[in-house]
Amino acid sequence: MSLVVYLAAFVFGMTSVLLFPRPRKAMRNPLTVSTCAAIVLGALVFVCAAPATLATVNELTGVPNFGAPLTYGMLSAYSCAVLVLLINWRGGSRERVRRGVLRTVAAYGLLVAAIVVLFVLAEADTERLTDLDTYYAGTPFMREMILLYLIGHSAAMLVMCAVCVKWGREVDGPLRTGLRLILVGALLDVVGFQAAKYTAIVARWTGHDLDVLSTTVAPPMASLAALLCSAGYLLPSAVAQWRALGDHRRLAPLWALVKPASTAPRPPTGWWQLPQVRLQWREVSIHDALLALAPYFDHRLRERVRDSALRAGRSPHAARLAAEAAMLADAARRAAAREEPPETGGTYRLHATEVSGTGGLVELAQALHRPPDGSAAADATERPSLPGSMTEPEEPHVA
CATH class of the missing domain: 1.20.1070 (Rhopdopsin 7-helix transmembrane proteins)
Structure with a gap:
């Protein structure tokens, strides 16, 4: 006994x-x-x-x-x-x-x-x-x-x-x-x-x-x-913890796109780090990168993609996400190529920064896999996209 x-x-x-x-x-x-x-x-x-x-x-x-x-x-x-x-x-x-x-x-x-x-x-x-x-x-x-x-x-x-x-x-x-x-x-x-x-x-x-x-x-x-x-x-x-693990994986495309622009310190890594801890570090790092990429946002591109997505039958929310994904991919390309920021100044908050939690970031990451149809796709690809930005990335180093 x-x-x-x-x-x-x-x-x-x-x-x-x-x-x-x-x-x-x-x-x-x-x-x-x-x-x-x-x-x-x-x-x-x-x-x-x-x-x-x-x-x-x-x-x-x-x-x-x-x-x-x-x-x-x-x-x-x-x-x-x-x-x-x-x-x-x-x-x-x-x-x-x-x-x-x-x-x-x-x-x-x-x-x-x-x-x-x-x-x-x-x-x-x-x-x-x-x-x-x-x-x-x-x-x-x-x-x-x-x-x-x-x-x-x-x-x-x-x-x-x-x-x-x-x-x-x-x-x-x-x-x-x-x-x-x-x-x-x-x-x-x-x-x-x-x-x-x-x-x-x-x-x-x-x-x-x-x-x-x-x-x-x-x-x-x-x-x-x-x-x-x-x-x-x-x-x-x-x-x-299981949900955090799923969100951590779904954020991988977005993290792969903005990782070069992030200045957040590297988190401690190891098998003992629970998914919620890994997700928290990835969320902080992505938000840091979005802040660094904000000066490179081309708002005219965003508006063209949004309008085209609306004409293609997308809902206003889906159109906004598609437009922000295209604008973010373009900003990441500009920053990687060390180009001058576009002359479309102004303040704009991404949907992912307006909502609490990781839900907004996950939606933005998923929008990277769903470029808008028709002319919106053409607008979004006027400039070559960052290599690998619209494909499945390899697992990043940061947890």
Whole structure:
């Protein structure tokens, strides 16, 4: 059983690595910090609860069952971290969030202290590695300690279920799917782990033996619940990274065209750079190049291509993109040939610089592959285009 628990701890803990790729930046985001803290504490709970760990801790400390308050305290800390995560997720004023976090930490801090005190007061000299909850269910002080950790954990999971149900109605897409996975994991924890524990303990109080629920059913249910929760935490981030990878690739034609004009510093490269980081650097570099190419914009060319595209039946937006793509290709050619800027001064903002995010740049990159038809194409190609500017480029060096 220890191997299964350690595996669950590893998978649960690896989620925090994927969510916490850039420590310096992530440390400034309370939501990211609280999410990773909850995941790491959840992984530590599994490590502490493994029979092999319990036996080692008991042997090193020389105190029978010392691993019990350690595990229960860690589980209470995890429950606290879950509530702190929900407080940061809900947001609000900084004072409100700070007050909620302090109250939660204080409450569970007292709970952990009570668990330690009750263990010290209890008579628990017989080491139990797998059935401590039921074996000591009727022992004074141990009984209260066991109930305290279960009640504290139940409160956190029930609050999480309520929040997931509420927010699941207000969001959509990957975030809603992630919330549903977290909800299923929390419900499985409540039903498969906590309910099994409560039932086995009450059975002991009434003279019955349902220890199998606590020793055989509850541990794998807790592991499965943790894996579902970790998948829910990770899913929105994973989808965002996948979309960033697609946008990064779609921007390749545009980057190949304007790369010679970019003066942005080269970003750090390496396989560990996540797609969102690569996309951010490429977006910054392209915007820098567009700023450098602005003096070479031929607005008469842009107007001719736009008018021709409109006559060919293009929508105003598509015509604007086609015109801007032709003007940008011409500007890149002029800059590469060190020609004088055209005498068509004036200020003009590309559509890609008017919208937030990478959507505008992606549209501009795609327009480079779709030159306007008819006379517009002739206008756009009055001057030879930059070699390779309208074909699939090789992957640039910058991430």
